[in-house]
Amino acid sequence: MAEKLRSIRGIHDGLPQQVEIWRKIESAARRVFARYAVAEVRLPILEPTELFVRSIGEATDIVSKEMYSFVDQGDAHICLRPEGTAGAVRAYLQAGLTRAGTQRWYYCGPMFRRERPQKGRLRQFQQIGVEWFGAAGPVEDVEVLAMAHDFLVEIGLSELRLELNSLGCPACRPAYRDRLVDYLQQRADHLCATCHERMDKNPMRVLDCKEEQCQQQLQDAPEMVAHLCQGCAGHFAAVRCGLDALAIRYQVNPRIVRGLDYYNRTAFEIVTDQLGAQGTVLAGGRYDGLVQELGGPATPAIGFAAGLERLAMLLDAPSPTSPDIAVVALGDVVMDWSLQQAAALRSRGISVIHCGGGSAKRQFKIADRELVRYTLIIGEDEMAQGKVTLRNMSTGEQQLLSPDEIVLPA
Numbered sequence: 001m002a003e004k005l006r007s008i009r010g011i012h013d014g015l016p017q018q019v020e021i022w023r024k025i026e027s028a029a030r031r032v033f034a035r036y037a038v039a040e041v042r043l044p045i046l047e048p049t050e051l052f053v054r055s056i057g058e059a060t061d062i063v064s065k066e067m068y069s070f071v072d073q074g075d076a077h078i079c080l081r082p083e084g085t086a087g088a089v090r091a092y093l094q095a096g097l098t099r100a101g102t103q104r105w106y107y108c109g110p111m112f113r114r115e116r117p118q119k120g121r122l123r124q125f126q127q128i129g130v131e132w133f134g135a136a137g138p139v140e141d142v143e144v145l146a147m148a149h150d151f152l153v154e155i156g157l158s159e160l161r162l163e164l165n166s167l168g169c170p171a172c173r174p175a176y177r178d179r180l181v182d183y184l185q186q187r188a189d190h191l192c193a194t195c196h197e198r199m200d201k202n203p204m205r206v207l208d209c210k211e212e213q214c215q216q217q218l219q220d221a222p223e224m225v226a227h228l229c230q231g232c233a234g235h236f237a238a239v240r241c242g243l244d245a246l247a248i249r250y251q252v253n254p255r256i257v258r259g260l261d262y263y264n265r266t267a268f269e270i271v272t273d274q275l276g277a278q279g280t281v282l283a284g285g286r287y288d289g290l291v292q293e294l295g296g297p298a299t300p301a302i303g304f305a306a307g308l309e310r311l312a313m314l315l316d317a318p319s320p321t322s323p324d325i326a327v328v329a330l331g332d333v334v335m336d337w338s339l340q341q342a343a344a345l346r347s348r349g350i351s352v353i354h355c356g357g358g359s360a361k362r363q364f365k366i367a368d369r370e371l372v373r374y375t376l377i378i379g380e381d382e383m384a385q386g387k388v389t390l391r392n393m394s395t396g397e398q399q400l401l402s403p404d405e406i407v408l409p410a
């Protein structure tokens with residue numbers, strides 16, 4: 001017998017109950033983002049592989065081992081997007097918007113990374129992301145953080161922790177990096193294989209190692225926040241002041257680094273303790289160098305992305321929704337008229353299923369299984385009078401009415 005086909009490991013189906021939660025989160029995002037005048041963009045899922053190699057950086061986990069990339073029939077190197085920022089920058093440049101003033105964008109959609117699947121870590125997952133182009137000052141950082149905060153409050157997650165760091169800039173980071181590498185080399189014997197690899201390619205990523213033993217070694221590691229240049233220190237202080245002014249609580253966490261190379265200055269994560277090692281539900285930061293890196297003029301920018309599946313795990317499943325009315329048509333003669341009644345109710349915004357005719361027993365079974373609030377029973381007698389019988393399924397109470405008299409209590 002042929003084996004059953006299953007979805008790819010780490011790639012899940014969104015069944016109705018699940019999608020209901022996602023939609024709630026997305027509509028909260030849309031409401032909140034609109035208040036900040038942030039507009040939706042819908043960007044390609046397939047992009048040239050080169051885009052991610054150039055923006056995210058070859059030494060990152062994403063580019064070195066997690067991308068789903070392939071060569072198509074025309075020998076083009078193509079990749080399923082692992083994140084949204086690079087594509088947004090590409091689109092911004094391609095549309096010639098660099099002189100059009102601040103662009104505030106958001107997107108919702110699937111991203112793909114071939115990592116080891118775990119709870120909260122999938123190979124296809126969804127992000128709600130925001131990118132602000134032309135956002136220079138610390139005020140924009142504060143506004144973006146406030147928006148992320150408002151979004152989580154809107155979906156009922158006000159208890160999450162905002163962690164903040166500064167990653168410095170090309171002026172102050174190299175000197176810090178050298179100090180960090182010195183520190184790491186002295187402890188190299190006690191660091192894991194991944195840390196060794198990162199030490200050479202991307203030493204700040206070592207700070208992010210999830211191994212307990214490595215974290216112990218890192219306790220006294222030099223911190224970027226203590227080595228910022230004047231410009232970066234001033235920027236960081238202003239961001240903190242702004243958050244204080246808005247009474248948004250945060251903690252400075254000098255261990256926050258982004259997995260991608262293009263970030264500078266403000267970096268942040270919003271975390272929960274409820275999801276183990278997958279506790280970061282939203283992450284972002286400033287990426288002032290990226291637009292230029294991809295061929296545009298120097299353009300400061302900041303953004304974040306939230307993982308929809310991780311957010312959904314923190315929310316209760318909504319109770320399943322059932323149709324308002326099931327139409328029970330008794331006899332072939334009434335079929336057409338019953339279809340018209342169903343259509344008329346739907347045009348008034350009422351959700352209706354038609355039980356498809358046949359025996360009354362079969363149709364009531366359907367109505368029961370679907371947990372409808374009412375059945376609309378239509379027999380020849382009813383139709384002759386231009387009326388229908390409305391039965392309240394919880395009380396059993398029945399009324400003979402003309403279809404346009406039907407008003408359902410909320």
Ligand code: ATP
Nearest residue numbers: 113120121122125259280281282283305306307310
């Ligand atoms: P992590 O450290 O958990 O791997 P990351 O730094 O790779 O996260 P980002 O690239 O910053 O994550 O993506 C932003 C958000 O997208 C994350 O905070 C998380 O909520 C979500 N996310 C990232 N990777 C995955 C994944 N494989 N499965 C589900 N959600 C993910």
Ligand code: MG
Nearest residue numbers: 061113115259
């Ligand atoms: Mg990751």
